Amino acid sequence: MIWFLLLVVLFAFLMGFFQVPIWIMYGVLVAVLVFIMFRNPLLFGKDAEKMMAYLKKSKSPYLQFLYHFLHGNLSEAEQAMEKIRSKKSKRNSELMLLMERKQYGKAKELLTQMGGHKTKWYVLSDIAINEGDIEAFKQNKEKITDTFFLNMLDVDQAVYDGKKEEAVALLDNMIAKLKGYKLLTAVQYRKQILEGRV
Structure with a gap:
């Protein structure tokens, strides 16, 4: 490139x-x-398989991290994360690993280093769901304007409540309208739910 x-x-x-x-x-x-x-299919791609193939072939450490992370290979994702040079990408990668491992305390510490970005409010809302903190959930959700993140919070809430069929139905509705990385995220999350990894 x-x-x-x-x-x-x-x-x-x-x-x-x-x-x-x-x-x-x-x-x-x-x-x-x-x-x-x-x-770059991660921008406007509509085929999740092509996007995963693109991630697999990529030499970029961040894209390699995403490939391993989305496949659930957390140890390989962590190895790829160590090679990432960009501080922002490395911090985001570390945050994703902490959330996947349910290390919410460490994730909150890392979030204090991040600015008021929509990802920060989404992650804090997701942590609040998993910790059962309704007040923190409402406060953080109010700061989110991105409809993708709002819809993903509904999916997260359904998963937390044990309504996995409802979560899959919500993701199916979203997938038809999404493109690029957001589509890939939704497809992989749906796959994780169906395989019982969530």
Whole structure:
């Protein structure tokens, strides 16, 4: 990917050097952006199998982490997490592992280092569900505006209440409307429920 971006920069430099009209430069920029977006199925993909294959083939430590995490291979996911360079991605990965292992105290400590992002409020709401803290659940849920996270909280609540058929039905309704990483997350969560891993 780095080589591809370097070629784009070199190409842009050459177009500037030869004084190519600006509308051609913008057209090329749009074409490159569209190419990158559609080359990565995690952005707009509708096929979960292709997305998992993309994660499996990826050399990126974060995408390798996601592949192992979504398959439930937590020890391999942890090994991949150690190779992640980005502090934000590493923190998110660590948070995902803590939540999967139900280490809510450590997850809360890690969340104090994160800003007021929608993921933070979703995770705090999910922790509140699992700890039975109704007041904290309401407070954190009010801060979430993303409908995907709100729907996932309904699924989490159904799973916590033991209504797994209802949780699967909620996920089935969501999956038809989702794309990219959100679709992959919902599909894998549904699979975990059906396999009894949740």
